[in-house]
Amino acid sequence: MARILVGQLWHEGHSFNPVVTDRDEVSILRGDELLAQARQSQTAFSGIVREADRLGHTCVPVLGARARPGGPVAQDLFEEIVAEFVAAARKGDYDAICLELHGATISQDTVDTEGELLQRLREAVGPEMPISVALDLHAYLTERMVANATIITGYRTQPHADMVETGERAMALLDALLKGTPRPTGMVTFIPFLMRGSDETDAEPMRGICAQADEWRSQPGLVDLSIFNIHPFIDGPRAGQAVLAYDDGGDAGERASRALSETLWRLRDRFVETLPGVAEVLSRAGENSGLPYVLGDQGDRVLGAGPGDSVEIARVALEQFPRLAVALPVYDPEAVAAAQAAGAGATLRRAIGASVNPALHPLEAEWQVRRLGRARFVNKGPYMAGVEADFGDYAVLAAGALSVVVTSLVPNAHDPAFYDCVGLPLSSQRAVVARSANHYKLSFAGVAIPVTVDTAGMTAFRPQDLPFDKIRPVYPLDEVHWDFEGGFMRLPA
Structure with a gap:
């Protein structure tokens, strides 16, 4: 049985909300208190801890930092959180890392905060340490995040009814790696459009897209598949939509990525809604x-x-x-x-x-x-x-x-x-x-x-009313000509 370094960072940022998320807005738990809270609540981190318990692994807690969504996290607080994760990683005496990250946290000076955290962790532990991550469906997925984690999996429902299951899956995927399953090949596709509503997964068009994703998940060779309807208020490079796939080195991931990303792009004008007054x-x-x-x-x-x-x-x-x-x-x-x-x-x-x-x-x-x-x-x-x-x-x-x-x-x-x-x-x-x-x-x-x-x-959902800059060009703010080959990236083994 393995010792798993576990932790949590949950905050969803808005690039145009000026209210800084400071210390009085962030709840931080450590040690046994963090694990006890996880075992009695219903979050992705709860799923990570309870699945580790079920599998017989020992959780080595770092910290759990949670804040309500809002403006950027104070930079000094973010740096302290990252430093604590890295210090714990450098101590050793564990076999793998499993984290719940929202994926759309931003800080005052850093838009790709989870990419920064994962890169510093990877630098501390080396290339072979398995790192598994559970993300929110609205994560601002970046190439740096995918490059520095061994495997990432995301929620599959909106509203998010499967947070616990996503944490369980992140731990189960990590468990398979610890038992000798070869490291999967990861690939990410970026689709440059902003949703303007109609994003719930039990209604069209997402219902059909999710059904398509479920069919691909049953295909041989595909290890995991996530769609990220990226949080639409982050002004960062490649923010939009993303498809993240892992396979066993064959072509299942690329075929699934192509099918889903081309469907998303084709239906981009259906992600709008008219609400009552x-x-x-x-x-x-x-x-x-x-x-x-x-x-x-x-x-x-x-x-x-x-x-x-x-x-x-x-x-x-x-x-x-x-x-x-x-x-x-x-x-x-x-x-x-x-x-x-x-x-x-x-x-x-x-x-x-x-x-x-x-x-x-x-x-x-x-x-x-x-x-x-x-x-x-x-x-x-x-x-x-x-x-x-x-x-x-x-x-x-x-x-x-x-x-x-x-x-x-x-x-x-x-x-x-x-x-x-x-x-x-x-x-x-x-x-x-x-x-x-x-x-x-x-x-x-x-x-x-x-x-x-x-x-x-x-x-x-009125992107034209916000001063987006770094994200552009992005549809519908710009005329965008997109194809799969231009948005697809296969990560090095």
């Missing part, structure tokens, strides 16, 4: 006496690395549906401080929200301070079940039937446990808001009716 969905919520509605805020989804400061849904609720019980979180540390100074029960008139995104506007009203506290809770799941969330200090500000939960840390709200924590359970509301467009549907299933709405903001 806020007023339309709130009207439905007012007419429906059954389950409450949960609105996914497409334009300011923290799970898409937005700042969480939009009050656009609140504005529609206050102005057009003043008697409808609606609740939502908004990042506004100054409003929290003002509410704390005024005290529970006080009334204050002020503008809230839109403190980060210059394209949005604050919402001014007379607010009653209904409740003060700390927004710290554990996600019910199934998405991120068992993972603790902390949105900092909060204040519930009420104007009529509208309740705005202003927070001192960016509110990565995708689980009903948040509303329980702040004293606004779903049973008391006709509509609540999730700072998510997809994953919230997993955790609100059966307790609310999920509808993602069209809103303005940094995470709207």
Whole structure:
């Protein structure tokens, strides 16, 4: 049985979100505490640890660093995290490395952070050490990442219902290498277009593409196959879509890569969607006496690395549906401080929200301070079940039937446990808001009716509104002529 060096780095970055992800936004666990948390939660790292347990391997933990999606990680913090991984790797006394990385982490000075981490690890351990990595489906996959890992595998579902299974697969692939399976040949194809919606894997066009991928995975000689619908708010070279294949040295990987990448390119104009407006969905919520509605805020989804400061849904609720019980979180540390100074029960008139995104506007009203506290809770799941969330200090500000939960840390709200924590359970509301467009549907299933709405903001699928530079040329911002041979790279054995 082997000793496996394990660790985690999970953060999804947005190149145009100016809010730096600093130390107070990052949870870091080490040692037995890290392993214990993994064994009771539902993440890819949980899958890595539990599969290692099942196989009889010993996990040697380095660290697990987790932060909500958002602006770049502070550079000094990123360097410290990398240095700790490298120092642990240099100590030796282990047989292989298995990591959960998001794949779309960015820091203030580094857009390819996971490539940087993996390269420094490879330099520390040499060319023969097996390194297996589990990635998010929205990883910003780079050639440097693939070149420095032995094998990488990604989530296969959006919303991400298979995080645990992906971690298990990363460990199982590593286990096979430790038992003598030859090192696979890796190859990556980059397809230069940005998705503008319609990216869920249980609906077309991704449903058909995923079925095609499953057929290829059953072919002899193919070791693993992942499609990466790269996070569309990272401005980096070759950001777009990617297909990553591993085979036994034959031609299965190249054939699968060609089929899938050419399908993705052919269907590039089908990755768009038309979402309902806020007023339309709130009207439905007012007419429906059954389950409450949960609105996914497409334009300011923290799970898409937005700042969480939009009050656009609140504005529609206050102005057009003043008697409808609606609740939502908004990042506004100054409003929290003002509410704390005024005290529970006080009334204050002020503008809230839109403190980060210059394209949005604050919402001014007379607010009653209904409740003060700390927004710290554990996600019910199934998405991120068992993972603790902390949105900092909060204040519930009420104007009529509208309740705005202003927070001192960016509110990565995708689980009903948040509303329980702040004293606004779903049973008391006709509509609540999730700072998510997809994953919230997993955790609100059966307790609310999920509808993602069209809103303005940094995470709207409107690439023409963002100042992309390094990624270009990329479709639809540019006229791009692409073929498989130009995007395909086979990695050296």
